[in-house]
Structures are given as C-alpha cells and as structure tokens.
Amino acid sequence: MTRLNIALINTEDPKQRDTLTSEIYQTEINLGPSRLAAASVVHPVALSELQSMLTPDQLLIEYVLANPASYALAITDRSVHAYPLPARVLVEDNAMKYRGEIHAKLKDPTLAQTLFNELLAPIEDYRDKKDLVIVPDGQLHLLPFSALVDSGEYVLSSHTVDVAPSSTAFALLKRQTEEREKAEMPYIGVAAWTEKTENRNPILRAISGPERSEFVPLPFSEAEVETIANDLPRPNTILLGANATETRFKQLSTESAEVIHLALHGYADVDYPDRSALIFAPEPNGPDDGLLQAREIRELHIRARLVTLSACDTGVGPVGEADVANVVNAFIEAGADSVVSTLWDLEDESTEHLMTMFYSKLAVHERKVDALRSAQLNLLNQGLPPYFWAGVQIVGDPSGTF
Numbered sequence: 001m002t003r004l005n006i007a008l009i010n011t012e013d014p015k016q017r018d019t020l021t022s023e024i025y026q027t028e029i030n031l032g033p034s035r036l037a038a039a040s041v042v043h044p045v046a047l048s049e050l051q052s053m054l055t056p057d058q059l060l061i062e063y064v065l066a067n068p069a070s071y072a073l074a075i076t077d078r079s080v081h082a083y084p085l086p087a088r089v090l091v092e093d094n095a096m097k098y099r100g101e102i103h104a105k106l107k108d109p110t111l112a113q114t115l116f117n118e119l120l121a122p123i124e125d126y127r128d129k130k131d132l133v134i135v136p137d138g139q140l141h142l143l144p145f146s147a148l149v150d151s152g153e154y155v156l157s158s159h160t161v162d163v164a165p166s167s168t169a170f171a172l173l174k175r176q177t178e179e180r181e182k183a184e185m186p187y188i189g190v191a192a193w194t195e196k197t198e199n200r201n202p203i204l205r206a207i208s209g210p211e212r213s214e215f216v217p218l219p220f221s222e223a224e225v226e227t228i229a230n231d232l233p234r235p236n237t238i239l240l241g242a243n244a245t246e247t248r249f250k251q252l253s254t255e256s257a258e259v260i261h262l263a264l265h266g267y268a269d270v271d272y273p274d275r276s277a278l279i280f281a282p283e284p285n286g287p288d289d290g291l292l293q294a295r296e297i298r299e300l301h302i303r304a305r306l307v308t309l310s311a312c313d314t315g316v317g318p319v320g321e322a323d324v325a326n327v328v329n330a331f332i333e334a335g336a337d338s339v340v341s342t343l344w345d346l347e348d349e350s351t352e353h354l355m356t357m358f359y360s361k362l363a364v365h366e367r368k369v370d371a372l373r374s375a376q377l378n379l380l381n382q383g384l385p386p387y388f389w390a391g392v393q394i395v396g397d398p399s400g401t402f
Contacts, residue, residue, distance in 0.1 A: 005289040024275065045171040051077050053174045055399075059129035062167055063119070065091060065138040074123045075167075083122045091118055092139040099142055103344050105387040112149035120148065120155070131369065133162045133170060133398070142343055146376065147390035156376055156390070160369040162398035165329055173397040177337045180305065183256040186402070187236035189225030191263040192244035192281040193218040220352035221263035224310065227356045228261055231363040232402065246280040246288040256303040258402055259362075263355075266311030266342070267291070268326070276327050278311055297330035305400055306368060307331050308340040310355055328395050338368060338396030350388050354379060362402050369398035 008020045054060060054077040062073045065088035072083045085091065094115050101108045119140075120126050132155075134145050146156040155161065164170035195217035222240055229236050239248055244264075253260070265279035274295040282290050309327060328341040340358075354375050361371035376389040 005291050005293075009289070009291075024272070043168070045168040047075070047080065050167055050171050051075065051080075053171055054133075055131065057129055058131040058133055059123070059125050060133040060135065060164075060167065060170065061120075061123060062135040063137040063140055065140065070137075072119070072123060074125055076125055076129060079125065081124065085122065086118050088138060091115075094118065095139045095143040098147075099144075099343075102144070102147060102386045102390060105385055107385050109149045109152065112147060112154075113151075115143070116148040116150050116155070119145075120150070130158065131160050131162070131398070133164055135164050135167055135170070144343060144386065144390035144393065146373075146393075147386040154380065154386075156373060156380060160373050160398065161393065162369050163393050163395045165332065165395070169332070170397075173332070173337055176335075177305065177397045177400055180303075180337065181256075183258045183303065183305070185235055185237065185255055186233040186258045187229055187261070188252055188255075188257050188259070189229055189236065189238045189261045189263070190244045190249055190280075191218070191221035191225045191238075191240055192279070193265060194222040194241045195219070218263065218265070218348050220348045221310070224263050224352040224355050225261055228259075228359040231356075231359045232259060242281050244281045245283040245286060246290050246292050247283060247286045249280060249292065250288070250300065253300050253302055258304065259306045259308070260302070260304045260336075261308045261310065261355075261359075263310040266309065266327070273326065278309065278327065294327050294330040297327060298333045300334040302331060302335040304335070305337045305402070306340065307336040307338075308355070308358075309342065310340075310351060311342065311346070332396055336396065337400065338394055338398065340368075340372065340392060340394055343391040343393065344387070346391065347388070350379070350384075354389065354392060365401040367399050367401055369394055 004020055004024050008017060008024070011017060011020070050060070054075065056077055058076065060075045062075070063085075064071045064073070067087045067089055070085040070088055070091060072085055074081045074083065094111060098108060098111045098115060101111065126132075132145065134140075136143070146154065146159075146161045148155045150158070164173075196219055225238055225240070229238055237252060239245075239252075262278055267275075267277045267279060269275040269277075275293055277291040277293040280288075280290045280292060309331070326341075328339045331339045357375035357378050358371050361374045362368065366374065372392065372394055376392065379389040
C-alpha cells in the first residue's frame with residue numbers, strides 16, 4: 001500500500017493514476033472492513049444502562065430514515081418516546097440541498113426551518129433539554145444540526161450538539177472516559193504544511209487527488225498548534241514542518257495524551273473510504289508514505305480524551321447501513337474518547353480562529369461540547385454564515401474538562 005500510494009502522489013498522468021487506483025482498490029478489499037458497527041450489533045447497550053448514563057439536561061435522538069415514514073427515538077434519563085417523521089426521500093433531499101447551500105456560503109433560513117420542523121420540532125423534550133446527542137442515519141450524518149433554524153434562531157443559539165455513531169458507541173465511550181486515568185502528556189500538536197505563502201486568497205485544508213502539487217502551505221496552522229500549546233498545561237510535544245511526519249506521529253500516538261491536535265490537509269475518498277487520509281510531511285527515506293489512512297488509524301492504540309482533526313472533510317464518507325465510514329470513526333475505534341471533525345473544506349485563517357477560541361474555553365475548564373459551542377457562537381455573532389462554523393462537530397463523549 002505504501003509503494004502504491006507514493007506512486008499515486010507523484011504522478012499526474014491520468015492513465016497511470018487509473019492503473020494505480022485499481023491496484024489500490026483490490027488491495028483495500030483484501031484488508032477487510034471497519035469494526036465499529038459490529039459492537040453495536042453484537043453487544044447493544046441496554047436501554048436502562050443508556051438512560052443511567054444520560055444527564056438530566058441530555059436528550060439523545062436516534063434517527064431511522066425509511067420510506068414511507070421515518071422515525072426518531074428520543075431518550076432522556078427518565079423517558080423514551082418514538083416519533084414518526086417524513087419519508088426518507090424527502091428528508092434526505094432537503095438535507096443534501098441545505099448542505100450544498102451552506103457549502104456555497106449561503107444562508108437559507110426557510111430550508112433550515114423546514115428541516116427543523118421535520119427533525120426536531122416533533123420531539124417534546126427538545127425545549128427542556130439543552131444538550132443534544134444526535135445518532136444520525138443516512139444523509140443526516142452529513143447535516144450540521146446546529147445550523148437548523150427554530151423561529152429565526154439557529155439551534156446553536158440554544159443547544160449544544162454532540163454526534164454519536166450509535167447509542168451503544170455513546171455508552172461505550174462514556175464508560176471509557178470515566179475509567180481513563182490522567183494522561184502523562186497534556187498535548188500533542190502537529191502542523192506539517194507551515195511554509196509561508198504570498199497567496200492572499202483563502203486557503204483550504206483539502207485536497208482532491210491526492211497529488212503532490214495540491215499540498216499547498218497552510219500558513220495559519222503553525223500559529224494554531226502553538227497558541228493551543230500555550231493554553232494547555234505542559235509538558236507538550238509539537239511537530240512542525242518537515243518534522244511532522246507520519247512515522248513520527250505513529251510513534252507519538254502510543255503515548256497517553258489528553259489532547260491530540262492535527263492541523264493538516266485532509267482527503268476524503270467517498271468511493272474507497274479506507275483511503276481517506278490525513279496528509280503528513282513527506283519523508284523520502286522513511287517507511288511511510290505520508291498518508292495516514294483510515295485503515296491505518298484503526299490499528300493505532302490512541303489513548304486520548306480528545307482528538308481534533310483540523311483538516312477538511314474528516315467527517316465525510318460514504319453512508320452505509322449502520323454508519324458513515326470516515327476518519328473520525330477510525331480514531332474512535334483506535335481509542336479516542338471524542339473527536340472534533342469537519343463536514344466540508346475549511347478555510348485556513350477562520351479555522352485557526354475557531355480552534356484557538358475552542359481551546360481557550362477548554363483551558364478554563366468548560367466541557368468539550370460547551371467550548372466548541374462558544375467558539376462557534378463567536379463566529380456566528382460576527383455575522384458569518386454557517387459555512388464558517390457549522391461544519392465543525394464533536395463525535396463521541398461530549399463531556400469532560402481539562
């Protein structure tokens with residue numbers, strides 16, 4: 001796989017790329033599928049156990065999209081209710097249309113209100129519970145619930161939003177968080193593409209190839225990881241520029257850490273999800289290709305309360321019957337309690353602002369989900385459309401402080 005990936009990165013010849021992609025596809029098939037959904041099927045959490053883990057302010061909503069009707073199962077620490085919802089085809093069409101408009105940096109309060117009416121308005125406990133835990137289905141995996149609109153106000157204005165791969169995964173991560181001992185290292189920060197640039201246009205943390213020519217500098221990423229280091233307790237380890245290699249990170253990832261922050265290029269492959277990757281610095285004489293792919297992440301032994309993927313499209317992947325196959329779920333399988341991820345391409349400068357605000361709130365001991373909401377509200381209150389703040393979400397355990 002390493003040999004094939006290096007060859008793909010280094011060629012722009014279409015025929016050669018097609019040949020290499022075909023070889024990679026066959027190799028991926030032989031490596032086998034993800035294991036995240038299996039735990040939910042083999043050992044599902046009991047309802048009573050799940051309710052005992054929910055706080056009085058939490059509302060867990062598990063969606064099941066189907067035709068001719070969909071459903072939402074709303075669970076609190078004291079109650080369980082099932083609600084009929086519109087057909088899958090209608091909900092998914094509206095969700096994909098709204099996501100497209102957000103990505104185009106547009107506002108559409110009418111469609112955002114329609115989706116709110118379809119997905120949240122029927123649920124009676126929504127008004128009383130301020131911490132939402134969303135278990136999505138289908139295209140809802142790619143919908144930012146914080147950007148839905150209720151009577152002219154974004155959901156973000158009144159609620160926190162956490163995403164869980166499944167109710168069972170939520171319970172497992174909650175238990176894992178409670179049992180985890182204090183980490184030896186508070187912070188590991190990585191920024192590989194730190195070169196300065198004269199380009200004044202917005203720079204996106206995404207690639208489509210991957211091709212070597214797409215690995216452009218991310219000039220704000222270095223300040224991002226260093227500012228975060230100043231907010232969090234020491235000791236810390238920071239990998240910058242040429243030192244931020246895949247091999248070095250794999251070595252570091254075995255150490256116990258409170259926070260791992262990766263400010264990198266990201267690559268989402270919706271056709272072959274195990275090829276979705278984070279892009280590290282090249283190492284011409286090293287054992288790795290610089291692409292930390294989802295299949296490799298699952299084999300790591302991460303011991304961290306929080307992994308932040310400050311890269312584009314890390315929450316994106318093909319939607320299957322049980323979940324969405326992406327880099328985020330790979331990190332959760334590897335042992336992270338929670339992962340901050342992204343639903344579309346990120347602009348380098350605004351992302352640096354959001355992330356440093358997020359960590360400044362963590363530094364004063366706000367819960368992870370509250371810290372992210374505070375950072376997002378800061379951008380919302382500046383008048384910025386959902387594109388700049390709604391694409392960042394927490395997956396996994398939303399609580400816990402540092």
